[in-house]
Amino acid sequence: MKENTPIAALGYANIDLERKRRTGYAEVIFCLGKTPEQVAGIMQKMAETERLIIGTKASVEQYEAVRSGLSSAGLDADGLSLTYYADAKMIILSETLRPAERKGSVAVVSGGTADIPIAEEAALTADAYGFEALRVYDVGVAGLHRLLERIEKIRSADVVVAVAGMEGALASVVAGLVSVPVIAVPTSVGYGASFEGMTALLSMLNSCSLGVAVMNIDNGFGAGHLAAMIADKGK
Amino acid sequence: MKENTPIAALGYANIDLERKRRTGYAEVIFCLGKTPEQVAGIMQKMAETERLIIGTKASVEQYEAVRSGLSSAGLDADGLSLTYYADAKMIILSETLRPAERKGSVAVVSGGTADIPIAEEAALTADAYGFEALRVYDVGVAGLHRLLERIEKIRSADVVVAVAGMEGALASVVAGLVSVPVIAVPTSVGYGASFEGMTALLSMLNSCSLGVAVMNIDNGFGAGHLAAMIADKGK
């Protein structure tokens, strides 16, 4: 490997240090299937140059390994904080005080209480990237008025993330009511013929409303990331 | 086979002549995969004793074979008429003038224009059994106000048949708005990941609204039949 490559090689991982320059966003750590040591090693390496690092689908063991690997004192001195969000299974290292001003807003709409962990993945991500996350939870289509009452709040956002399991009808209904892009996230919430999210996924792909694009099952983070890209007018 | 059996044996078919006594409804002819001659033979045999005969998924060739097999003069004399509904692919032999009084009503709600043939299967069936069919078509959830404006009409029915392809969200939305049973019929309308109706089927099975039961893909007739059974208060 050449000397000046923008890759940090750890043996088990090659961190893509120039991704931010290329795509506008630093690499993100997908923690599923990595050992706690690997996650910690990667995050430590990235922390040398980055001021916002996100780990997704992370276990508390992985978080603790990261916590141990980073000096609290050092983080404080750098004006950084490290947090684990148990629901969303995310590790976020970010600036302690982020500027009050928001670059825009992302509405995160979810069908049921059990969808909240995935919805939070999206909301926390949008928040970390500097957008206001407008949370509108438990507004499934079985009680349409719950959604209709909050539709103005949803319409005020630059982009909508619609999170739902079971039959995933929320995405179609929301997209028919707003004039901004809708990022649909099927969740694995349900049982029997929900086939761990496949039904919601297929349903969202076949939305009869326009303006809907779909993420992988339970990929709340990806939706938050894409929503931020879309909301970011000044790119 | 014994003498007095309530079966009319035609070699290729054993018509279940006592089904009406047993289940309240005469046997129905599922025409798919039968030759025109077989359909005509079965209908002719049934016409000896029945005054309402329904053939489903019927081709125009099958209808013409039936037409040839039954004497028009004879039908007239009996006060019967034979009709082919090309959209719904149904052959219906019924009394020429049915009594004006209806036993109840069935709302048939459909998502899009392309779902109409299946919706008509349900509506014509309910009608043939003596119920008023309240047709509410092309009210897919992409434009919710189309549905909401007609919700009182739907609510006035004894039972609702919800017909939709693509993501099939209509069933969940309707069921959340009414207090009667909803019979959901997925259609094969759509393309790509609609998988010829499987997506709508799975979506309806996972409805987050209560009071929804599901029929096979494109089984409008079965839904109309079941709706009539449910609406028939005096059974």
Added chain:
Amino acid sequence: MKENTPIAALGYANIDLERKRRTGYAEVIFCLGKTPEQVAGIMQKMAETERLIIGTKASVEQYEAVRSGLSSAGLDADGLSLTYYADAKMIILSETLRPAERKGSVAVVSGGTADIPIAEEAALTADAYGFEALRVYDVGVAGLHRLLERIEKIRSADVVVAVAGMEGALASVVAGLVSVPVIAVPTSVGYGASFEGMTALLSMLNSCSLGVAVMNIDNGFGAGHLAAMIADKGK
């Protein structure tokens, strides 16, 4: 959110307080994927106004959280009792003494011993809503005479719930023998190519008998609920 909305907002849940007025039945708590605290919080809120609350797919931990959250003395004073049905995984809060008179009857027919938990979901639900549940269990089609001997009991009901795993043939056979609607519930009982209930589900959707509609795999509660809607002649 407006002041007078018929929603009780708990942050993680928006309880649809006007569902009873709209659909005739109060909201039901689908417990799978909720924390014990969330279940308890929702039930407590609903208990302020409702006298019949059902939690489905509930764990004993969720039940205990509910139990702790509700004062036994208070329940007694209100003439209410709270019960956990371990087999059916249901939490039911209902009036201590329900009126002897029944609004109608629901036959719950099941294929094998292992299907009983799902059958009980349906039977307990019908019972809670004020209908007589006629239990006819372990009458799978491998020994047809077991079913035939009890057919008169089944025929006496206003509606039938047919619960079966494996090949799910019970629904077709029962529907051919009765004149009332049959709500079919596939169960995940079986192994190998039963694919956790998918085979029974597909089988029931393709029933050669008329009058059958299908619920999601293992959705005994939903079947009981719909059966009650159908049996409720006085709606």
Added chain:
Amino acid sequence: MKENTPIAALGYANIDLERKRRTGYAEVIFCLGKTPEQVAGIMQKMAETERLIIGTKASVEQYEAVRSGLSSAGLDADGLSLTYYADAKMIILSETLRPAERKGSVAVVSGGTADIPIAEEAALTADAYGFEALRVYDVGVAGLHRLLERIEKIRSADVVVAVAGMEGALASVVAGLVSVPVIAVPTSVGYGASFEGMTALLSMLNSCSLGVAVMNIDNGFGAGHLAAMIADKGK
């Protein structure tokens, strides 16, 4: 290839001339995907040594090519006849007059009229191998009495072939009523979620009755062949 090999090499086919010695039955020609010329060539070669040749899933074009390739006069002289069964899509070359005495009997039971072509595949095969085929058609479980009335005829056979599409419940019901092996053949009859026979196939594999084994979808011939092997007491 060695001189004395028991293979007749035609370039496009290697006819397994010793299969009869090895397995008790001569090779059978699966015609699907072969050109008419190939079918004719193979049959002509086999006719040099065999007195019973079966072609399955054969088109009328393939039959005509065979017909042209074999001298009628020659067949007569040999006491052989060649017949095409359009329904069953079979070409059978066999002795003109087969002995009246049968080696046993095979009951072929089918669900509906549209299943007859596949049922006939089985019945004609059993017949060609010297067994009596007891045809019991159109006895689907929607009208159980049609089946129960004929159960003694079915019970009199050495083995049963049960042919059904849609939900395929016939196999389970029949197997619960007889004491001989049941060979189940799912057919592609049905629509929507029958998935061209997959539902009937899965259903039969999960039969709650004992004594059922399953063939490929629409494989009536294979069932007739296996039934003959089982019925053949004197092997």
Added chain:
Amino acid sequence: MKENTPIAALGYANIDLERKRRTGYAEVIFCLGKTPEQVAGIMQKMAETERLIIGTKASVEQYEAVRSGLSSAGLDADGLSLTYYADAKMIILSETLRPAERKGSVAVVSGGTADIPIAEEAALTADAYGFEALRVYDVGVAGLHRLLERIEKIRSADVVVAVAGMEGALASVVAGLVSVPVIAVPTSVGYGASFEGMTALLSMLNSCSLGVAVMNIDNGFGAGHLAAMIADKGK
């Protein structure tokens, strides 16, 4: 329920006491999904009249419940013994000394070592019914000579049970080499695209050899049972 019904009703189970008269074999207990108490209760009831009782897919806990429920002294007095086969997960209650004479033989052929538990299900069943089980294990097609060397032993049987996971090719190869029926049992042995036995199942259903019928995945018992029915010449 009538007085003289041939059903033993236990509440959770209706034991089909006349099945032996009807199908030649007593009911068998499918233990999966039943509580230990239910299994013990059913077996105790059956033990009042039967001298051969089989429980399949049984856990050791279920066995221990049965053991406790049946008096060892009583069994001895009756000349019966109760055994648990851990590999095959079977509970068998049978006569202590079975007659040496066998009614015929069943070859049980298996692909790999990991398939043995399912193969043993079949072999123990055939044995319990009074047939000689010829075990030919670990003869997968990757080393064909292992199979070819033992082919005469296999050919000596009245029927063959072929047990294999992974690609399930064993069934086709064996069936091409013998002149008796082959009952194929796919197993869930494998990983990745074996999809827990579905690949072996599909493979066996599409066998290019004649004389193969297929059981559900891992259904060794069912294969043994059917093999006994076929091998039983004197039925």
Added chain:
Amino acid sequence: MKENTPIAALGYANIDLERKRRTGYAEVIFCLGKTPEQVAGIMQKMAETERLIIGTKASVEQYEAVRSGLSSAGLDADGLSLTYYADAKMIILSETLRPAERKGSVAVVSGGTADIPIAEEAALTADAYGFEALRVYDVGVAGLHRLLERIEKIRSADVVVAVAGMEGALASVVAGLVSVPVIAVPTSVGYGASFEGMTALLSMLNSCSLGVAVMNIDNGFGAGHLAAMIADKGK
């Protein structure tokens, strides 16, 4: 239905006339499954108020019916033109001379020549909505340099639509190279295990690159529409 409803009811269709106000875009006609007469009727009705109308998945017969229904002279007088794009199967009615100024740009990148019809759906749609469509076709990943050479052109767009069949890897590779959202469209191009686009669909949903959201198989129009929504900075 009320007087002032923003719906044009044609019996077979309810045109959602206020969709533009609500979502920013007028209703679009999904032509698949509609008769030519229905398509023409809907377009004629819409042409009374709209100056941009799009019909997708349209046949030439449907186009001709539309052509007949609209007076050419009238269109000219209104400064409108009607065009059929055979590849993309689109009917577009739009202003004859659209303003030269573009609101932004959409890169449409496709894998192979056979993907072009779907890519054109996206490009023509973006163009009709007033965006510059940057076409970069036949740059599949088998020859990476074809893509890399044009990457600057792609990077210049406000949003990318990536169209590919077979394994659909193009979406992941492109998304790793740009800093704008990527709308991925799987196509049904391929054979065998491409399963008519399902493989490309699944592949795109599992993209290891961030910033990718997915449309239904062959839904080029939907992608173009969503891309326009995203690119429209001034919304």
Added chain:
Amino acid sequence: MKENTPIAALGYANIDLERKRRTGYAEVIFCLGKTPEQVAGIMQKMAETERLIIGTKASVEQYEAVRSGLSSAGLDADGLSLTYYADAKMIILSETLRPAERKGSVAVVSGGTADIPIAEEAALTADAYGFEALRVYDVGVAGLHRLLERIEKIRSADVVVAVAGMEGALASVVAGLVSVPVIAVPTSVGYGASFEGMTALLSMLNSCSLGVAVMNIDNGFGAGHLAAMIADKGK
């Protein structure tokens, strides 16, 4: 696009002219889904520099367009010939007289007569690349001796291509008998649960023999290409 790029841009196609340098083989034309004009245009362009061009999955119409586009006289003068192989659906432009010397050999083994078109794809490809194609057809495992008799011929090759539909067992059996790599090609030959080749595909992926890798369904060309790469010792 830059001046000196090794791409020939035709608008609808970008021919990768440097692929030969990069991968050792010139680009191949996958004809499915391309118009005859596109195929002809691409081939004409490539013929300017290449002396071996292959078109796969080609229709006779595509061939005729190519034929028209290339001057026969010109081809002769260049010592090239153009041939269409109807069975294999291949268009091959190659040197009229290829050198007698072969670089190695590829055995192409197929299960049945209907698999020959795909087997020929592989054989013709190996031949075109300068290897001897050893054809061993119709040696399916139902008659193992057909295969065993020819095993020495197969063993003499540098690599084996195993082509089979139905249950695809041929690949496993062959791989257990040879010491060279086996490229397995599932074909869509079969019916019912062969699911158009998926069963053979899954079977081959789960081969219990070592040394087997799998191609897409019906991808005979790809197998021939890869086999040539493997056989090419001097690379």
Added chain:
Amino acid sequence: MKENTPIAALGYANIDLERKRRTGYAEVIFCLGKTPEQVAGIMQKMAETERLIIGTKASVEQYEAVRSGLSSAGLDADGLSLTYYADAKMIILSETLRPAERKGSVAVVSGGTADIPIAEEAALTADAYGFEALRVYDVGVAGLHRLLERIEKIRSADVVVAVAGMEGALASVVAGLVSVPVIAVPTSVGYGASFEGMTALLSMLNSCSLGVAVMNIDNGFGAGHLAAMIADKGK
């Protein structure tokens, strides 16, 4: 079984002792589903004659049973060592000091950190067979430059093994850049619609690049084995 058979029969296993002669490689122990005792027994038996034995998908319990069964002293005396690779789940018994000279090289390329265990299966296998394993890990296509920088190392190998989960695009991209065969191994890394590796599997089967053949999901060992066969020029 005959005396001189090249099979070591252990009851539960028949070790194929002549496989090395027949296929060039000794039998390998697939440990999944075997008891520790069975694994130990088989390895002990093989150790009598072999100097390289590989166990795959092995647990640490199985390794410990093998360790106990083999005398360390004995191994040392024989110049053998036994190692367990926890990541790759492999047990390898091999010569303590292998010759420094390599027969060739195999590049093992992997997409992400979580794919390493499967990649190591391939690399360790190639290494054990005497080839140099060139490990190029964590070079997924989301950051293409990571792969491009190392492409010369990959190109230097005799064959490439490409290991990737999620969308599996790595195989297509690599194969477009090299001139040697690519063995693609899909892994079960991913979540949601990765369906435990099925998406990567399907993606690799549909590669738009030539020269790719595919192994079962997670079958790193099989890929390493096949790669060694291909790289072994002197066979």
